[in-house]
Amino acid sequence: MSKEIFVFVECKDGSIRKVSYELLSKAKEISQKSSSIVYAVIIGSNQDVLANQLKDFADKVLIVDNEKLSKYRWDTFLSVMEQIIKKYKPYVMFGPSTTTGKDIFPRLAARLNGAIISDAVDVVFDENTLKIKKPLFGGKIISWMKCKDDSTFFVTFRPNSFIVENRSLNGELIKENIDVSEDSRIVSISTEKRETKKVDLQEADFIICGGRGMKGPEHFQDLEEIADIMGGRVGASRAVVDSKWRDYDDQVGKSGKTVSPKLYVGCGVSGALHHTMGMDTSKVIVAINKDPNALIFQYADYGIIDDVFNVLPALKEELKKIKKEI
Amino acid sequence: MNILVCVKQVADTEARILLTSDKKSIEIENKYNMNFFDEFAVEEAIRTKGKVKDCQISVCTYGSNKATEVLRTAIAMGADKAYLLDNNGYDIEDPIITAKILASFAKTEGFDLIFCGRQAIDDENANIGAMMAEFLNIPHVSAILKFDVLDEKKARVESEIEGGKEIQEVQLPALFTTQKGINEPRVPLITGVMKAMKAQINIIDPATLKDLSKGMIDESASKISVLTYETPSARPTVKIIDGETPEQKVKALIDILKDEAKAL
Numbered sequence: 001m002s003k004e005i006f007v008f009v010e011c012k013d014g015s016i017r018k019v020s021y022e023l024l025s026k027a028k029e030i031s032q033k034s035s036s037i038v039y040a041v042i043i044g045s046n047q048d049v050l051a052n053q054l055k056d057f058a059d060k061v062l063i064v065d066n067e068k069l070s071k072y073r074w075d076t077f078l079s080v081m082e083q084i085i086k087k088y089k090p091y092v093m094f095g096p097s098t099t100t101g102k103d104i105f106p107r108l109a110a111r112l113n114g115a116i117i118s119d120a121v122d123v124v125f126d127e128n129t130l131k132i133k134k135p136l137f138g139g140k141i142i143s144w145m146k147c148k149d150d151s152t153f154f155v156t157f158r159p160n161s162f163i164v165e166n167r168s169l170n171g172e173l174i175k176e177n178i179d180v181s182e183d184s185r186i187v188s189i190s191t192e193k194r195e196t197k198k199v200d201l202q203e204a205d206f207i208i209c210g211g212r213g214m215k216g217p218e219h220f221q222d223l224e225e226i227a228d229i230m231g232g233r234v235g236a237s238r239a240v241v242d243s244k245w246r247d248y249d250d251q252v253g254k255s256g257k258t259v260s261p262k263l264y265v266g267c268g269v270s271g272a273l274h275h276t277m278g279m280d281t282s283k284v285i286v287a288i289n290k291d292p293n294a295l296i297f298q299y300a301d302y303g304i305i306d307d308v309f310n311v312l313p314a315l316k317e318e319l320k321k322i323k324k325e326i
Numbered sequence: 327m328n329i330l331v332c333v334k335q336v337a338d339t340e341a342r343i344l345l346t347s348d349k350k351s352i353e354i355e356n357k358y359n360m361n362f363f364d365e366f367a368v369e370e371a372i373r374t375k376g377k378v379k380d381c382q383i384s385v386c387t388y389g390s391n392k393a394t395e396v397l398r399t400a401i402a403m404g405a406d407k408a409y410l411l412d413n414n415g416y417d418i419e420d421p422i423i424t425a426k427i428l429a430s431f432a433k434t435e436g437f438d439l440i441f442c443g444r445q446a447i448d449d450e451n452a453n454i455g456a457m458m459a460e461f462l463n464i465p466h467v468s469a470i471l472k473f474d475v476l477d478e479k480k481a482r483v484e485s486e487i488e489g490g491k492e493i494q495e496v497q498l499p500a501l502f503t504t505q506k507g508i509n510e511p512r513v514p515l516i517t518g519v520m521k522a523m524k525a526q527i528n529i530i531d532p533a534t535l536k537d538l539s540k541g542m543i544d545e546s547a548s549k550i551s552v553l554t555y556e557t558p559s560a561r562p563t564v565k566i567i568d569g570e571t572p573e574q575k576v577k578a579l580i581d582i583l584k585d586e587a588k589a590l
Contacts, residue, residue, distance in 0.1 A: 012488055072488070074456070074466075099488045102445070103468045106453040110422060110460035115549035118421075118451040131553060137448055140343045141352055142556040145419070151549045185465045185497035189482070193490035200489070248507050254339055254447050255362050255506055263589040273339050280561075284589040286579065287564070300564045302582060304575045314576040322580065322590055 003036030006090040008081070009054060010100055011042070013193075016050055018203050019096040019159040024057040026123065026162040027094055028169070031059075033125045036091065040171070043080050045070035051173055058171045068180040071191075074104045075183035081108055083178050085152060092130060092147075097156040098202065105156050114152035117145050121161045121260075121281065130155075138254055138277025158281075159202040160260040194249075198233055201250065206232025207261045209252055209279070210240055213268020213289060213308055217245035222312045223267065229319050235259065237275045253278035265315075268308045271296025288312075327381045327478065329371045330437040332428055332458070333364040333400060335393040336448040349554050360396040363443025365511035366504035370473055371441050372404040373509060378475055382406050384435065388427050390415045394527045402514035402522035409528045411535075420548035425457030427543055430535040432462060438478070440501040444469050455503035465496050469505035 005027040009020040020040075027038045040058035042051050045067045054061045064080050081104070085093065095101045097119045109116035122133035132145045132155055147153040201207070208223045208230075223234045236246035238253050252259055253275040264282035268289060269275060276299045279285070287300035290307045297303045304311055337343060338357040345352060360368075368385065375381040385400040386409040387393045397408035411427055418424060432440060440459075445452035452468075459466035471491065472484035475498075484493050486505055496502075514522070533540040541547060567582070569575035583589045 010488075099469065099486060102452040103456060106421070106425075106451075107456040107460045107466070109453075110425060110457040113422070116421065116453065117550055118453055119449075134449075135558070136352075137337060137343050138339060139558055141345065142558055144553040144556070145550055146553055148549050148551060183465055185500070186467070187495045189493040189495055191487065191490060191492040196489075258450065263583070277339065280558075284583070284587045285561075286583070292566075297564045297566075299561060301561065301587065302579060303564045303566045304572075304579060305566060306572050306575060310572040311576060314573045315579075318576050318580045322584070 003031075003034050003091045004039055004088065005031050005036060006039045006041055006085075006088070006093040007058070008093060008095040008101075009040050009042040010096050010098060011044060011047065011050060012200070016053060017096065017098070017200075018164065019098065019157075021057060021164040022159070022162040023094045023096065023157060024054070025165040028057070028165070028167055030123065030125045030130070039088070039090065041081070041084060043069050043077055055171045055173065056166050056168050059169055061171050061173050062176050063173060064176050064178050066178070066180050068182065071188075072100055073182070073186070073188070074107060075186065076180050077104055078108055078111065079181040080178050082111055084176065085112060089152075092153040092155060095154065095156045097158045101156045105154050109152075109154045112152045114154055115147040116154040116156075117147070118156045120155055120157050123155065123157075135281070138273070139280050158258060158260065159200070160205075199231065201233045201235060201252075201257055202259055204233040204259070205262045206230040207235045207252070207259055207263075207279075207282075208232065208265045208267060209235035209237065209269055210246070210267050211237040211269030211275075212239040212243075213270070214240065214245070215268075219309070220246065222316065226312070226316050226319060229316065229323055232261065237269050237272070266296050266300070267312065269296050270294050271299060327378050327439065327475075328435070328437045329374060329381060329383045329439045329441065330432055330435070331364070331367050331371045331383060331385045331400065331405065332440065332442045332454065333368065333385055333387050333396050334361045334443070334446050335359070335387065335389055335396040336361045336446055339447070345555050345557060349556065350552075352555060358392070358395065360399050361443050361446050361448075363445060363447070363504060363506065364396075365443075366506065366508050367441035367443050368400045368403050368405060369509045369511040370504055371439075372512070374439070374473065374475055375404070384409060384437070386411060386428065386431060388424050388532070389413055397527055398522040398525065399514065401525045402518040403512055404518065407528070408525060409530055411530050411532050413532070416545070418543070418545070418548060419552060420550050421451055421453040422457060422549065423543050423547060425454050426461055427532045427535065427538065428454065429458045429461035430532070430538050431530065432458065434536045438499050439475075439481070440499070442501065442503045444503045444505050452503075455501055459501040462499075462501070464499050464501055466501040466503070467494060467496060468503045470502045471505055471508050473502065473508065
């Protein structure tokens with residue numbers, strides 16, 4: 001059986017998303033153990049420059065270039081992926097558990113009557129099998145799953161699950177000529193992109209999150225400034241989003257986004273289960289809250305018990321100093 | 327117009343969840359709800375019914391007898407008919423099979439419009455909607471934020487895309503998954519609850535559905551399997567940073583984050 005690992009490369013605003021490099025890095029690690037090779041699959045229009053950036057991370061880079069693919073649509077991308085998989089018959093295909101990944105992978109798996117495990121956080125190659133780690137019930141239970149043999153296998157992973165490693169593979173670029181078919185039953189009327197240069201919440205290495213203790217939308221400016229210093233993002237608890245202090249896009253938690261930054265700082269966040277289920281896979285958690293009994297301290301690695309409004313100015317100054325040192 | 331809403335009964339976020347000693351199965355405390363995102367799907371169906379003529383809402387779930395509770399919740403909110411696709415207490419791991427069963431049911435009954443929640447909050451898979459649409463060979467739009475029926479054959483939707491929003495016109499029949507923000511799900515009135523208590527729940531054995539057979543939907547058909555379950559390793563107890571003033575505490579925190587946690 002072929003053991004090739006394919007990675008669907010997701011691009012956003014003209015660049016390759018970090019999660020794609022993470023998946024390629026992990027795929028290469030697995031392929032070294034299973035003596036196979038890694039293919040990156042990049043689908044779009046005029047993406048020669050991007051394809052070149054993938055060379056260091058994959059043994060082969062499949063490029064599908066067509067002006068009909070300049071914007072993501074599940075129907076066009078799916079028609080391309082279907083043909084690629086039928087042609088190469090990979091052992092497994094990795095993709096990101098992002099808005100796009102969640103839209104296309106289930107439908108792709110259904111079309112090819114394959115097997116799929118979604119929203120995973122780790123994979124190991126052991127006893128000649130890919131074992132997939134997936135949290136359930138907001139992380140209360142961890143499951144290890146596998147695909148039964150012979151099925152086309154798809155796995156999507158949460159962003160920030162793996163470390164990016166450039167192995168300078170100098171992979172081969174292969175242009176694929178593939179017909180793109182469009183589903184005429186869907187017509188795009190308009191798209192509206194948020195004007196932001198900021199990193200995606202789920203991909204951010206640093207997240208500073210505000211809770212009800214922030215007392216009002218005007219106080220999130222302090223958090224914004226700290227996030228900017230750190231090149232990270234501001235998150236919000238459900239209470240904050242429900243009070244319309246912040247957009248839903250910023251919500252961390254069970255009904256919002258699941259995040260795993262390197263450093264999470266919760267400011268005036270009480271730590272309701274709903275919220276902690278969306279952030280407890282963060283590498284390091286810091287909580288700032290004046291209530292010593294706040295639930296968040298049960299999840300935090302480090303805590304400061306004090307009024308968040310007294311702590312934030314000092315935190316901003318100290319982080320500024322650190323960024324200057326580097 | 328016939329609308330179908332697919333819902334799932336999930337463990338409450340506060341429910342205690344334990345592993346059996348052999349680590350092969352999960353025990354869930356008896357606290358269940360309708361999946362958070364499915365409430366938006368039911369609500370959107372009810373609002374759509376208010377805007378079009380001759381409209382009927384069916385709600386269905388694939389689950390055990392206990393899952394009839396969420397069907398009754400949907401009826402209390404305003405759905406007309408309820409169907410339990412009975413799994414005989416056996417939870418299938420493979421989402422493809424669940425989607426096949428729901429799609430087969432939808433095909434048998436025939437619907438113009440299908441709503442599902444964006445994802446279930448227990449497994450966070452976000453699989454079923456798009457898969458069902460594929461099996462039904464109809465278009466889908468994920469994570470919709472606004473929905474309007476233009477005429478019997480067309481809907482206009484706004485949906486979440488990577489880094490923004492998109493407006494699309496979609497030919498019906500089609501399937502849509504609902505995102506938080508599309509509406510405010512209603513709390514059922516007491517009259518609705520009374521009606522729901524008396525409502526008939528249609529129970530269907532999935533193996534009898536069109537194009538399905540027992541061998542296609544039982545454990546042997548599942549393409550994935552669980553090797554083992556684990557409980558996550560507990561975080562060490564929090565280290566509270568001491569100091570006389572907020573400034574001192576922050577300084578001490580920064581030192582620890584740099585030297586001990588290597589997070590800066």
